[in-house]
Amino acid sequence: MRSAERPQVVIRGVSKRFQVGDGEVEALARIDATIERGAFVCLIGASGCGKSTLLRVVAGFEEPTTGEVLVEGKPVTAPGSDRGMVFQDYALFPWMTVRQNIGFGPRQRQLPRKEVEDIADEFVKLVGLERAANRYPSQLSGGMKQRVAIARVLANNANILLMDEPFGALDALTREQLQRELLQIWTRTRVTIVFVTHSVEEAALLADRVLVMSAGPGRIEGDILIDLPHPRDVSSPEFNAVRRELAHRLTSHMAPARASETVA
Amino acid sequence: MIGRIRLLRQLLDPTINLLRPIPVTAWLPLSMIFFGLGPNAAIFLVFLGAFYPILLNTIFGVRSVDVRLIEAAAMLGCSGSAMFRQIVFPASLPSIFNGLRIAHGFAWILIVVGEMTGVPTGLGSVIMDGRTLSRTDLVVTGMIVIGVCGFVTDRIIVVISNRVLQWSPQHHA
Numbered sequence: 125m126r127s128a129e130r131p132q133v134v135i136r137g138v139s140k141r142f143q144v145g146d147g148e149v150e151a152l153a154r155i156d157a158t159i160e161r162g163a164f165v166c167l168i169g170a171s172g173c174g175k176s177t178l179l180r181v182v183a184g185f186e187e188p189t190t191g192e193v194l195v196e197g198k199p200v201t202a203p204g205s206d207r208g209m210v211f212q213d214y215a216l217f218p219w220m221t222v223r224q225n226i227g228f229g230p231r232q233r234q235l236p237r238k239e240v241e242d243i244a245d246e247f248v249k250l251v252g253l254e255r256a257a258n259r260y261p262s263q264l265s266g267g268m269k270q271r272v273a274i275a276r277v278l279a280n281n282a283n284i285l286l287m288d289e290p291f292g293a294l295d296a297l298t299r300e301q302l303q304r305e306l307l308q309i310w311t312r313t314r315v316t317i318v319f320v321t322h323s324v325e326e327a328a329l330l331a332d333r334v335l336v337m338s339a340g341p342g343r344i345e346g347d348i349l350i351d352l353p354h355p356r357d358v359s360s361p362e363f364n365a366v367r368r369e370l371a372h373r374l375t376s377h378m379a380p381a382r383a384s385e386t387v388a
Numbered sequence: 389m390i391g392r393i394r395l396l397r398q399l400l401d402p403t404i405n406l407l408r409p410i411p412v413t414a415w416l417p418l419s420m421i422f423f424g425l426g427p428n429a430a431i432f433l434v435f436l437g438a439f440y441p442i443l444l445n446t447i448f449g450v451r452s453v454d455v456r457l458i459e460a461a462a463m464l465g466c467s468g469s470a471m472f473r474q475i476v477f478p479a480s481l482p483s484i485f486n487g488l489r490i491a492h493g494f495a496w497i498l499i500v501v502g503e504m505t506g507v508p509t510g511l512g513s514v515i516m517d518g519r520t521l522s523r524t525d526l527v528v529t530g531m532i533v534i535g536v537c538g539f540v541t542d543r544i545i546v547v548i549s550n551r552v553l554q555w556s557p558q559h560h561a
């Protein structure tokens with residue numbers, strides 16, 4: 125790891141409040157974190173702990189109530205093509221074919237048509253969808269749609285991939301396969317990945333660093349480095365130790381939270 | 389635009405909804421005063437009748453564009469008028485075509501009503517002539533021709549919409 129460089133993403137004192145009816149909900153309480161270039165970071169936590177909100181702040185879809193996010197030293201004010209978001213529900217453009225979806229970003233940059241097509245073809249190949257390149261999203265399976273979504277942001281030169289429970293809606297087999305493919309893409313392209321999940325297993329399998337978040341209001345409870353080589357053997361004792369550690373961190377702060385709920 | 393810009397919608401919405409309940413046939417006398425006895429009056433009526441379904445469906449379509457798609461496009465570097473042309477417009481096409489089909493039905497009714505009452509030419513007036521002359525055959529023929537024309541033009545719209553909306557699984561009628 126090139127630790128001498130300044131971190132690619134700096135989250136500084138970010139908090140977020142939402143207006144809900146008459147009241148206010150504090151979704152995030154002052155969060156500080158840094159993410160190194162080329163890291164694979166998982167944000168893990170129970171639902172409602174603000175992990176998706178934090179991701180949306182980094183993406184520029186939400187403005188933090190206080191604090192700021194710096195990417196490459198510059199504050200984030202709006203969505204940008206350097207940070208590619210992959211949504212759980214894919215958000216593909218249904219009136220475009222796979223190839224057109226993937227070429228959408230390059231087309232926005234007003235590249236010549238030929239170049240747009242070359243880029244699209246390159247990334248269609250990267251995610252192995254050559255045979256489906258001219259199909260519409262409604263004709264694809266969930267796994268294929270998510271491949272298109274990943275290729276779409278990579279084709280746009282995103283060097284940070286923000287993934288919001290991207291494999292949550294997929295069946296177990298497809299999920300495993302996509303996890304493997306994502307790791308291959310990560311090793312090949314060396315993009316930074318911030319991956320939101322609520323699955324301990326998924327975090328232990330993919331990440332080299334896990335940020336454990338807790339709810340009410342959301343904050344980062346633990347920062348765990350996973351120093352296991354890829355591909356990881358899910359049945360090895362080392363992997364089990366990591367999984368146990370994560371599960372322990374995740375539940376240790378949930379118990380008192382639940383207790384205080386019943387008191388209130 | 390009315391769909392996307394909230395202020396504009398709030399400004400125009402009362403006017404639109406006040407005028408809308410007036411049946412288009414009630415505009416007939418006024419349109420005859422304005423445009424006289426002639427095809428212009430019928431054209432005005434057809435325009436009025438077709439205008440609302442198209443407008444309302446378009447507004448609905450634009451408003452119901454998935455925010456995720458807009459976010460996704462924004463993150464891929466799309467904004468402003470490009471966003472409108474490349475995301476909002478295609479995403480609302482299904483509703484726009486629905487509006488077109490409904491409007492087509494209205495327009496057809498209105499054209500015949502207009503011809504029956506004010507305009508002295510066209511199929512509607514042929515039917516009315518047939519009535520005054522007690523020529524039932526003329527009346528029935530007129531009705532059949534109207535029916536067939538309506539059917540054919542509706543099919544044309546459907547064929548176009550199936551082509552344009554190839555991507556949408558709900559739109560293969």
